[in-house]
Amino acid sequence: MKLLRTFLAVIDEGSVNRAAARLGVAQPTLSRQIQALEAEVGGQLFERGSWGVRPTDLGFKLRESMAPVVKAHDQAWADVTAYAHGRHTQLRVGYLGLAATRFLTPALTHLRQEFPDLKLWLFDQTPMEQLAALRAGELDVALIGQEGAALADDFYRRKVCRLGACVALPAGHAGATETTIALKSLHTAGFIGVAESVVPGRNAWVKALCARAGFKPRWVANSTDISETFARIGGDEAVALLPDYMEGTPPPGVVFRPVRDRWVTWDFYVLRQRGRGSAAARRLVELVGAH
Known part of the structure; x- marks a missing residue:
């Protein structure tokens, strides 16, 4: 990157001496840097004459290709250093x-x-x-x-x-008439779980809570999103145990009821x-x- 900056400075200034002064290096040092870049690229980058220096066709091509790269590097570096100091936009x-x-x-x-x-x-x-x-x-x-x-x-x-938990269940379920539901009352219900690839550990949470209530959940299906869960609750006459932040306006045919057991938490x-x-x-x- 240093050699590219030297190259671009010479183009901008049209003079090796002025570029050296701008970069704060000795003119012989800058000339050696240009020679090193030419050796790396594999061709002459500048024509030199009494008028100063001007890019060759290869020099123009290098500027066209690499000037955006240097600019992007500088912007990325500025973003990273700003982030390191707690400043971010x-x-x-x-x-x-x-x-x-x-x-x-x-x-x-x-x-x-x-x-x-x-x-x-x-x-x-x-x-x-x-x-x-x-x-x-x-x-x-x-x-x-x-x-x-x-x-x-x-x-x-x-x-x-x-948080506590709530049960999503069909509107025609016996528990829908209750204000709250004890988890153990769902021991005969079919449960809708969640695919492990979507919410890892959700089914394990339900299983552990049901075990404390004295039964094993009977899994009917695993859904991949909440819309599918609600659809399956109605279609399979099943229930789903959910964190209570999901309580709100249920879709048609589904009701939410809080779990009354205080130890059921999320x-x-x-x-x-x-x-x-x-x-x-x-x-x-x-x-x-x-x-």
Whole structure:
């Protein structure tokens, strides 16, 4: 990169002496750098005369090809060093869709006030998608459940809160007439689980809770998203155990009922990349935790 900068400076100045003065090096040193670059490229880059120096056809080609590379390198380096000092102009956040209103939106409202120039990128992703994006460096912060957090020892994590659970069941189910449901009352029901590739550990959570209630869940199917879960609840006359943040307006034919057992809980986490990170990322973790 140093030799390319020397080459570009000579083109800009039209003179080896002026380029040497601009770069703060001796003229013989700069000339040797140009010779080294010509040897590396395999051809003459400048024509020299009483008028000074001008690029050869090869010199013009090298400038056309490499000037954008040097510029991109400089911009990338500036971004990295700014990030290292906690200054960053963008924040990439992954979240579980139904958790946005309850946890993310209030935190982002405050974050916007503190960082008005921040460019936010928001991604509605499954826990597995968030973990993959964090590991690929494509997310700065993730709002994720206990299942995904259990697989995230390589990230800084903070528990936001401990929630209860609810049961999604067909509107015609006997439990739909109850205000709350005891988990053990579902011992004869068929359960809709979640594919491990989407929410790793969710079925294990359900299985452990049912075991404490004295029975083994009878799995009917594993869904790949919440829409499929709701469709299967009606179609298979089955139930699904969910974190209570998912309570809201159910789709037609489905009702939500809180689980009355206080020991049935689910933990919500926020994750971020380890290291100092950006000030905005650290602040968002604090704000989500506060809300």
